[in-house]
Amino acid sequence: MTVFIIRRLIQALLVVFMMSVIVFFGVNIVGDPVYMLVSPDADQADIAAAISRLGLDRPIWEQYLLFLKGAAQGDLGNSFIFGEPALKLILHHMPATMELAFSALILAIVVGIPLGLYAGLYPDSRISKGIMAASIFGFSLPTFWVGLMLIMLFAVELRWVPATGRGDLGTFLGIQSSLFTLDGLSHIFLPALNLALLKISLAIRLTRAGVREAMGLDYVKYARAKGLSTRRIIFVHVMKNIMIPVVTVMGLEFGSLIGFSVVTETIFAWPGMGKLLIDAILQLDRPVVVAYLMIIVLFFVLINLVVDILYSILDPRVRLQDQGA
Amino acid sequence: MSAVLEVRGLKTHFFTHAGVVKAVDGVDFTISKGEIMGLVGESGSGKSITGFSIIGLIDPPGRIVEGSIKFNGEEIANAKEELLQNLRGNRISMIFQDPMMTLNPVLRVDTQMIEAILAHEPVSKQTAWERSRDALGLVGIPSPEERLRAYPHQLSGGMRQRVAIATAFLNKPDLIIADEPTTALDVTIQSQIIHEAQKLTKQTGTAMIWITHDLAVVAGLAERISVMYAGRIVEQGGIDDVIDRPLHPYTVGLLGSVPTANRRGKRLFQIEGMTPNMLALPKGCAFGPRCHAQTDACGQRPPVEDIDGRSLRCFNPQPAAEVVE
């Protein structure tokens, strides 16, 4: 087990390093931020001063080495626009994004798995067919358009919940989050639902496919032959088998939720790091873009790592293989 | 001897969109307390479906359309699910072909054994655990405490089948249906398993239906034998009578195709043709087209005849001398 974790850690570090090269050089090839930051009537000397202040006059590989050296010390450069450390900016916006992604994930699991279970157990019922049709739409509809429709329906027409922004913060167990106030919950409902729709569909499909497969397998027939109650067969024998792939996939999807939150945050003016990224791209604020991408890469690598380890704990077969190795 | 199980005119049909498959089409037999009956036939002959019909585990599109199944005098064909669930694993147990597929891979052996007891008896978990341990000891598993903690994949194939047999005997059932329990095992393990099963039925007075395609297995185990072909029992009788003097041409063919030591060098007999298409059975005797003794009379469906305490569905019983060597 330890060997397994160490091996995966080394792989993860390699990935992060590779991505840092790609991201840094990629982002630095386009555009010239100087002209965005220096007033149009500035003279040549002003521009030169700005360039050397921002370190843009050095060769790009030297810029990269500086970036790497800084990154190792937790310094990803200063934002051109805000003049603050990029990392600090992102960390400041991170809780809002995490809160949103977490809510969406919970929503997806709480709504998607029971619906998928139902659709898998009664594949021919009308309700199941309705659930499956809805899930195809959930997959096909572009997130941003659904977001617009949600705002139009619930915020503009029905006026049930506010359309944009994050609500009041509350503190619980030392954690500050808008999930702990009523105002906060009313603000997060729409964006969380918007972000969750795709994952709800995914959870429905995964669970349904898993249930249908498992119900036809011999171990379910055997469990029935032992005279077990339907409830025990479904919730112990079937669910325990299904939860392994579903948990794995849903866990991996947490990263993509954070990625997708870029769209949702922009629509709902949610002050998270996704909105920060879009603003930074539009304003050519390279350090912030690079820092965001690095954080995201780190995140994905971390999530993959955690899911792998969780998986090996959940599935006794994987666990054993590893003990043997 | 009182009859544990009495099956009369059982018909189980599958209503597929391609047509009605008469998987079991008029089967009669009786099993007394403690008796072992071999149910022999090719794959697709309906022998497993017969077993599943008794235990009430026929899933749509199949169902029992006709006939009676009396268990200890009580009618259980198409009985209420609660009644059947109470019988299953309690009074009637089942052992499946492939223990790799039937034991749930993500649940430990103890969980899967204990639940079989708790489903039918209000005993403490501790008691159930002790009974499971003792049952494993009875089927010749060394250090049963350790095996109880194992997951199925940590056990060998023979060990897993022993677990399945121990589980089947847990609640001291009146009848065990064993569906090809040794087909997936090595020959040496096979004979050990057969020996264990035989010993246990003797000790507990449990009756058993041993479903197999392998005549050799049945010869050393069963007291009576029923040979199935295309959904019907074509010949039934005491094991020695049938093996020594088969009457039905199909039984003759089956016996002829068993490779035995004393026939070395001679060509093995083979039954001509293919297993019948269950959707388009011949009008009369289903074996007719493959039968070397076919006559005009075979265009009619042969009725069940009783000859010397055996029953037979054939117009042309084979004389002893004509056994094909």
Next chain:
Amino acid sequence: MSDLVADTALDAATPPRVETPFQRFRAEFFESKIATIALAIFLIIVLLAVLAPWITPQNPYDLAQVSVMDGRLPPGSEAFDGYTMWLGSDGSGRDLYSAILYGLRISLTVGLASGVIALLIGMAIGLVAAYAGGRIEAIIMRIVDLQLSFPASLVALMMVAALGKGVDKIILALVIAQWAYYARTVRATALVERSKEYVEAAQCLGISRFRIVFRHILPNCMAPLIVVGTVQTASAISLEATLSFLGVGLPQTEPSIGVLIANGFEYMLSGRYWISVFPGLALLLTVVSINLVGDHLRDVLNPRLKK
């Protein structure tokens, strides 16, 4: 056991029809009403987009034909020039019906172009991996796996962050985001095919790797590639719209459906829903119809793949 019975049943039910695989495929495809309707809708959309200059009342990007007087008119209003704006007009007075058809041209071009290019590149890389085997294959598949561990939307976003705006750049970003799906598909087929005995037999006979790859692996990849291709094209169209909506995709001078929706966004809170909703519905119909066709294609093609 019951499966076995059903299998024999099925075999017996299908009388030996003499028809080409394509005929059978066609018959099976049109068996589904939903897929047939979806295909029809998609073809109509393509036709409308292609014919846009001849069937729209105005060219929304010819300034001479657009009048600011017509701005933000609700659906069914009469334009300054006398024709009826059935879907209303946008903030700068463009007839939405015309703008949507012109927008579809751009969206479909981007989606199909990136889909085809990604398919060709992904297929080529997958085949190279299958052909070369060994270390090269391992390295290629590592990169594919690595990229697939990130969602395509995020990769595309990273790319536009690096590349900037424009039709060519967005196509490039989508290709980079999607090639790996095709490569994985080819490689999955290659793995299946290579494990079959005839390939081993062919190798023993000294038949070249090249021949094995192109005669056996490539033809077997076509069906899954088509399925992946439809789904990925739909997702490319949707992704382009998303990026354009966020303002990091296509510029205002290349108004795809996504740009139109973004332009309407600001009017939405004031109740002028149509500026965003109608382009959105057009996008929806396009993406959903392609997905439904793809879904059904998978069902029709899959059983044969498994055989």
